[in-house]
Amino acid sequence: MPTPTTLPLSGVRIIEFASFVAGPSAGKALAQMGAEVIRVDPMGGNADVKRWPLSDRTGESLYWNSLNRGKRSVMLDVRSDVGRDLLLGLATAPGTDAGIVIDNAVGRPWFSYEALAARREDVIAVRVQGRADGRPAVDYTVNGAAGVADMTGPAYTDAPTNHVLPGWDFLCGQQVATAVLAALRRRDKTGHGANVEIALADTATAAVADLGWFTEAAERGDRARHGNHLYGSFGVDFATADGDRVMIVALTPRQWASIGIATGTTEVFAALAASLEADFTTDEGRYAHRGVIEAVLTPWFAQHSTVDVHTALSDAGVLWGPYRSASVVAADFEADAGIDPVLVGVDQPGIGDVISSSSPMRFDGEYSGSVPAVALGSDTAVVLGDVLGLDTAELDRLRAAGVIV
Template identity: 40%
Template sequence: MAAAVAPTDQGPLAGLRIVESTAFIAAPLATMSLAALGAEVIRLDPSEGGLDHQRWPLSQEGASLYWTMLNRGKKSVTLDLRTEEGREAAARLVCEGDGIFVTNLPARGALAPEALLDRRQDVIVVTLDGSPDGATAIDYTVHAACGAAQMAGPAGLDSPVNNAVPFWDVIAGRTLAMGLLAAELERRRTGRGQHVALSLSDIAMETMANVGILPEAELSGEARPRQENWVYGSFGRDFETRCGRRFMLATVTGKQWRALLSATGLGTAMDRIGEAFGAPLDDDAERFRARHAIAALVQDWAGARDLTQIADAFAGTSVCWSPYRDAAQLLAEDARASPRNPMFARQAHPGVPPVLTPRTPLRLSAHPRLAAARAPDLGADTASVLGPLDTAGKEADP
């Protein structure tokens, strides 16, 4: 039976209020992800804006695209948390609401996790720090520490390679959101609150263990060498076309391998490579072992064709491939980065003309009409959010 569709577009987290004091990427991404699912997220900033309010890149009007895109769908309240009065007001906002607070900034006084839990036993405090040993860390330094920077780039390269996209922050943000929802689910079952803490460096260390890189080094005593653009343990690499464009190709399943042979007509030649290596190329390990010989054949085939011809040859098949693109080429060539993708709508934001703005990438059958949200004006919700606190305080006076 099909799932019932909600009568509104509020989302599955409608009615859940979260208060945040965050900066950089991971923590605001966590709360923005929850706002996209319907949570009411109240962002606290000083009146001049927080650390990221003018962070690059900027729109032509001077608005931070970084801040804008990480704070979509939130309410904005200006409150000076550098003062005890501001921290007390924020603590009341947390504890007189749904009792959920997210931060990756220093939380002192009334906003310290233990203070909030003393004030309300079922409060949920979610915090992010750099490292469990107390060291400062951001995505770039975590990437440097975990070994990944020494695995990327050409085989003869002596220097490390940074990520252009802060993937550790992104993973940490989604993990924070998962931790918050896990604590909320437990609170609904038990009535118990808790402090959920995460360190950015632990995200990288856990990931390196999860994908086998850390135990591989531990058991072998050696670090995995740079693989250039090869897919480790299977067959995959970048190839250049006749027109000078490059594309990535990977065959990590038998179905993908057979589709490649069919689309390129290289089946007989690949059988000869298998005979030369003493084993058919039916599994990942054998294809990896013969990767250089396989790649030479594929490069000859690709180098005789333009990218459009290769796209035509692979269209409608199970070949796993993609052209390499920069961001401008992505916008010009790929319908997935356009309003033709239902995830995107062109949305104007404060100081930002209409740009592609995603809704949640989750496709929920009960909430098919969730919309892409606008970023707030700094402080636009201060009066409506803090006003009830002032009223409550006055009503409590003798």
């Protein structure tokens, strides 16, 4: 596991004043690359401090402790002028690799870019918004507006299907991390700071546009639902004799050929293609006849055990993957199956053993590993001393005034 000093962002200090997923996930990604990320919360914690899921053992938020691993934690009374002044001081403290802020503090003029730049001209401020016009939004409200919920779900209903994964939040978080790195690069070259705003709704809409889905709708109308079928080629799930399910996909002629080899259906599909005057080596051919292809393959999967299916698909080079519940993933991890090397165990104070993760980025072939999240506000005094130079007497006065605890 790399040490913090060997990671590429070692020495960079970032102040995170954000809640929920987009901002904190960006902070965590930057921390996993070696940055010192200081999360600042209001007294008692931000609105996400008790967000589900909660630990059955202790009632603590598994969500909060997962997204805030590797960060330092400061808690301030930001309703007070003194607390706000301390946060502004942390955000604009001197240093070549300091003066970098991630926030979603929309509607707080005292923490605006202008307020930050007045203290440090080259400050880098990256702000997460709901919508570009300032209106609020979360992943689950922008997904429907981007049209994705109407494409998702089984073919027998036209009701919108919400997703579980807050994918737009995480994608927005990676946009935030990218913006920080780009702005830092520019500041290193030119000395200029940056005021960057990234709206969650824009992130979702831009991603759908980049896939060509809006233009497709303009030309053809709304796409029909396909359930678990892959759109535009061939891919669908099958049940094994044991009742497990696997997903197979064919995006290339070689991948298509490998399905025939694994299932012994090469000649069947050649005859079928000839009778249908279809070319199954093309995306269009496989997609147009996806129902017939599924019907031919279904008996083979139903007649073979899960182990035999996995072995045959792997040996033939099929593009495939199993369906696993979250509890099965957890059980595989506990059994040290080595299936998901990005996962790592952490002893989280206040909870106990938890399943955490390394960064997906492997520098020099090494996973980053993981560390526990610290208790809310546990670094307050040390950070104020290290970054702002406050001495013991000044810290005691802040405690007496209720600005820190």
